[in-house]
Amino acid sequence: MLIHMSKASSTSSKSEKTDTTSAPAGETHRVFNQPGPLDPYNAYRADTPLQEWVQRFSARWFEGELHDYGARVGGDLVQAGFHANSNPPVFHSHDRFGHRIDEVRYHDSYHELMKTAIEAMHPALPWAKPQPGSHVARAALAYLHTQADPGSGCPLTMTFASVPALKHQPDIASLWLPKITAPHYNPDNIPYFEKSGVTIGMAMTEKQGGSDVQANTTTARPLGGEGGGKEYAVTGHKWFCSAPMCDAFMVLAHTPASRESGSAGSGRGTLSCFLMPRWKPDGSKNSMFFQRIKNKMGNVSNASGEVEFRDAFAWMIGEPGRGVPTIIQMVSMTRFDCMIGSAAIMRQALSQAFHHTAGRNAFGRNLHQQPLMRNVLADLAVESEAALAVTMRCAHSLDLQQSGEMSPREKKYARLATALGKYWICKRSAGFTAECMESIGGVGVVEDNMLPRLYRESPVNAIWEGSGNIQCLDVLRAIDRDPEVLAVFLGELKHPIGYSAGFDSFLRELEEEFSTAANTKRETLELKARYLTEKLVLAWQASTLIQYGDPHVAEAFVESRIHRTPMQQYGTLPGHIELQPILDRVLNRDQP
Incomplete structure (x- = not known):
């Protein structure tokens, strides 16, 4: 259950006064100062940042469905995720009569996850119901679903991503797309x-x-x-x-x-x-x-x-x-979904850490009252929202492209965005999840908790659909083939020029470094590919948060990651940053 922050300390204080001598017969003590599980809760209603980004990029019309799905994610679907991972699929090469069947059998919980997602149009929404904000709405749906189970997101993502590639062959597409976009799940091993x-x-x-x-x-x-x-x-x-x-x-x-x-x-x-x-x-x-x-x-x-x-x-x-140019559109979409998936893993890990620390006392105070823990949680919240922000900006670009409103400049902007986001968000996920696990403590590494599963999931997206090096080299390739791609992207980043002297200086330095890189030998440039990519991503996240996001989150991001060299660990936000408005956004307990 959710525990309101303002009540957390009083709840723990009452538990501290529990009379441990009155334990039931056969037990040595009563359990206290141990928070219960986060579920059941509504994963959408509790997520203020997600609601704001959905509304910001024209998907408010889908909020009813997201509220419904959020309730499922924070209830029966999260339980299905536990069961599906505790009962992994089993391969059967032959049936009992000796016929070759090549069949993989899944737990019923996996089928429940797939059925629920497909009926909600997880793989099909932008294709079946194209309208302003449909990609943003679908991204939010995928973001919620991943918090219940990242694994089932794999076939959902590929089904979604196959559509642009199949459209290269209209006669085949006419047979398959109606089935691909249908809200029906049939796991039977039949034609x-x-x-x-x-x-x-x-x-x-x-x-x-x-x-x-x-x-x-x-x-x-x-x-x-x-x-x-x-x-x-x-x-x-x-x-x-x-x-x-x-x-x-x-x-x-x-x-x-x-x-x-x-x-x-x-x-x-x-x-x-x-x-x-x-x-x-x-x-x-x-x-x-x-x-x-x-x-x-x-x-x-x-x-x-x-x-x-x-x-x-x-x-x-x-x-x-022309196989690579044909399938690259599918790969681009799956890479975008890697951004969604890693951002969602970060969000779920943060929710778990925040909930646990809200109901836990240490050294005489609730953990949410401990200054350093507050800094750690706020820093994690900033990182999580920065990942969500650029992911939703990418989804907005997909909407503009599908509607025909995407200008040539916007197309060039989008060319870099997916490679940048795929590299950075997927890379950050593992360290982020480890920090959330540490915030929970010893309970966090016990398999009954969700964090071990999230931790094992967190490196996957960084490897699949093109590893980090591939993404960085793709950034260089895009700029080399069309130098205007970089000019357009930097132009987008400059919209908040004047926000702060430090931000303006960071952009000038970034522009100078890429200008120098243009005259650098290719091999030397590739040595610096990660450095240049990471600096470009930080500027992108900062610019996106400043333009579209919450001002407290934007300020914290710029002050901690742009105005100074980013620290290696979380919990290093500058002392003048106002933490409470950031913490209040993590789990909105005022939602019904």
Whole structure:
């Protein structure tokens, strides 16, 4: 249950006066000064920052649904998350009669999470109901869902992200998009054409290549005609196939038709993009053979598999040899969802830490009255909201793009935003979660608590969909290909010029450093890629908070991260920062 801060100390004081000599028979003491669990609570109503950012970027119309989903997240869904992670998926290669089935079976709680999210249109909202703020509304929904269980977010994200890529092939899209955007979840191991709703996975990574997909060895040969929409047989292996019980998978493979445009000496041509169904159109099982599912440290409720394709049936999506440009739109969307997911993990970790410290006394005072703990919690709150702020700004850009209102300048701004956010937020998540765990203390590392699971989840998004180095190099690549991208982005950051001398000076230094970098050798520039990226992200977060956010949070961020070199640990906000208005935003206990 939630404990109001103003009542926390009196609650603890009463517990301190408990007569420990009157313990029930057979027990040595009564338990006191131990907060109960946070749930049940409404994860949306309690989250003032999320409400403000939803309203700021035109998604107020969806608040009723977010209130309803927030109640589920803080109630039955968070319990489903615990159960789904305590009962991980199990791989069955054959049925009891010896038939090859390649089936992964999940706990009922996992299906509850998937069903609830899909019926709420987690993977489909902007595509099925496009209107101003629809991407922001969907981002808020995903942000809430992840707080119950990040693992189930994987197939939800890929299903959502597949839509822009599939639109490259209108004839295939016309068959699949109505099922992809339908609010129906059917986990049965049956052909896609027997379902009213489907989910989509992805299989790109190979053992020898990792992020270097051009090193892939998987090949595809035409079964009749060649080109987009045509049928192919795909042969090869994939080191990671996410969510193996999805109804179809986006796959990259080399095609003979594109050999002439391929890299010299490869003999394989360039990569093409394919949609591979788990069941063939004739109703037979596709030739996808899973070798095992990964034993992962995080993302436990969701399965990731190693798979071999032996002339597996697939349709080409887009033009031959244009696989990377085709699938990159899906990758861009999944990277955006990594931002959402990591920001959500941070938010849930903060909520848990804040709730626990509100109901805990130490050294004669409630922890929320201890000056240093207040600084730690406020600093964590600032970091969490900064992550949410730029994530919602990215969602706003997606809305502008979908509505046709996105100007050329806004498109250039958006080109850098996802790579920057994916790098920084996903990187910050692990250290952030560890600090929240420490705030709770010894109870925080016990598996009955949510924090160990969040801690194991926190590095995942930094690795998946392109590691940190890939994101930083993508920032350099975008600027190198179109120098105006940087000019436009810096122009956006300059909107709050005049906010403070320190902020103005930080931007001038940043601009000078990139100007110098433009005349630097590529290898030398890559050595500095993380440094430049991180400085650019800090300026972006500061600018976004100043322009659109709460003034107390913006001031704390600028004073602690822009006016001076950021400290390595949380709890180092300058002494003149007013902490209480920041703390009051963490868990809004005045909401009904």
